[in-house]
Amino acid sequence: MSTNTKLINGYPFTSYTHETYPPDEMISRSAAFYDWTEKRRTVRDFSDQSIPLEVIENIIKAASTAPSGAHKQPWTFCVVSDRGLKKEIRVAAENEEKESYDNRMSEEWIEDLKHLQTDWQKPFLEIAPFLIIVFKKAYDLAPDGNKRTNYYVNESVGFACGFLLAAIHHAGLVALTHTPSPMNFLTKLLKRPENERPFLLIPVGYPHPETYVPKLERKKIEEVMVKY
Ligand code: IYR
DSSP states (O other): OOOOOEETEEEEEOOOOOOOHHHHHHHHHHHHHHHHHTTTTBBBOOOOOOOOHHHHHHHHHHTTOOOGGGGGGEEEEEEEEEEHHHHHHHHHHHHHHIIIIIISSSSHHHHHGGGTTTTSOOOOHSSSSSSEEEEEEEEETTTTSSSSESSSSSHHHHHHHHHHHHHHHHHTOOOOOOOSSSSSHHHTTOOOOTTTEEEEEEEEEESSSSSOOOOOOOOOOHHHHOOO
């Protein structure tokens, strides 16, 4: 790939080429990619087997390539493997989740979750070898302490989490997109600065050798795509 650079209105741009394919090959490649994404499942039963930190670093590098508003990359990925801290996170998450399941979630919500058989207990927060806690940066703090605006923060961090989940799947690992609510206990436990807000808690690891997932149907293309 060529790396020609030039200035446009004084700003550096680099020439970009991307591998392209004829239509037949695009069809087979996109179909193969779909088949592969179709195999991804949210898993709640983790093995406690360790995985190299380098794998986690690589999947976070991949996540951090996601597009973001004004290229601000308004995210922080906290990686927790320390047993004591994982236990503290489990205890705090279960406290909130028990209150949610018992008192905060609507009857409709509880009913909608029955087919997933989730409850307030979150043992995976201690069992999975790594917890990745994604924080969104509501704004950046410049070295002089001034606030710098970030843009489309939820969209940007959502993209990064999508990339992260794909990278985890690609590495042959499984994940759970866990959203204990409210999540501010994570800000305290991980001592995050005031500009960061918890976005998603993602246990990552090998699936437990005997793992069951709900038998789900995904919507057909006709239900999710409208042609004009
Ligand atoms: N946060 C709770 C409840 C929950 C909510 C949704 I929406 C789910 O798809 C699954 C669970 C929990 O993690 O159990």
